[in-house]
Amino acid sequence: MIIRKRQLFKVRKMLTVIKNKNEYLRGHSKRVCQLAIMLAEHLGLSQREIRIIKYGALLHDLGKVQVDNLILNKPGCLNDLEFEIIKRHPIFGTEMLQEHLNNKEILDIISYHHERWDGNGYPYKLRGEEIPLAARIVSIVDAFDAMTTVRPYRKVPFTIKEALEEILNNAGSQFDREIATAFCQKIAEKR
Numbered sequence: 001m002i003i004r005k006r007q008l009f010k011v012r013k014m015l016t017v018i019k020n021k022n023e024y025l026r027g028h029s030k031r032v033c034q035l036a037i038m039l040a041e042h043l044g045l046s047q048r049e050i051r052i053i054k055y056g057a058l059l060h061d062l063g064k065v066q067v068d069n070l071i072l073n074k075p076g077c078l079n080d081l082e083f084e085i086i087k088r089h090p091i092f093g094t095e096m097l098q099e100h101l102n103n104k105e106i107l108d109i110i111s112y113h114h115e116r117w118d119g120n121g122y123p124y125k126l127r128g129e130e131i132p133l134a135a136r137i138v139s140i141v142d143a144f145d146a147m148t149t150v151r152p153y154r155k156v157p158f159t160i161k162e163a164l165e166e167i168l169n170n171a172g173s174q175f176d177r178e179i180a181t182a183f184c185q186k187i188a189e190k191r
């Protein structure tokens with residue numbers, strides 16, 4: 001069992017908290033989940049791994065509920081302090097969930113979805129395969145969704161083609177090259 005029955009109640013409650021935080025997070029969490037499942041299936045992962053990715057993707061930005069909407073919805077660039085606060089959301093989210101959920105693989109997705117393949121991510125600066133596979137998957141679809149939707153700091157989203165180019169340009173630096181390539185192939189073939 002991925003999540004014990006009595007823990008599911010708490011997880012559902014956390015999902016409601018995300019949905020109520022702001023409109024972007026509500027849609028983002030759902031889209032990231034759908035894309036992450038699609039990519040995990042494309043990569044041939046097991047049903048168990050796919051279920052872990054499903055919950056991890058739905059909850060990946062849980063920590064943002066502790067960040068003020070004034071920062072999350074700020075139209076311009078973030079100042080250093082605001083960015084430092086944003087960079088802590090993987091830690092906030094893990095802290096909120098860890099006492100309620102004894103599934104390390106799901107918690108790892110929340111902790112590590114902003115790590116980068118080259119070690120320049122946040123908050124732990126893990127690199128390469130130190131970053132769990134599921135977090136590497138969520139990191140790519142998370143970036144793709146952020147690029148292709150309207151954001152407070154960028155009114156005109158990237159086209160799908162531009163977003164895929166951006167992901168391929170960052171394959172091997174920000175993203176795991178193999179997974180990034182597989183994702184772009186899958187999206188291109190769907191269109």
Ligand SMILES: [Fe+2]
Nearest residue numbers: 060061113114
């Ligand atoms: Fe995030």
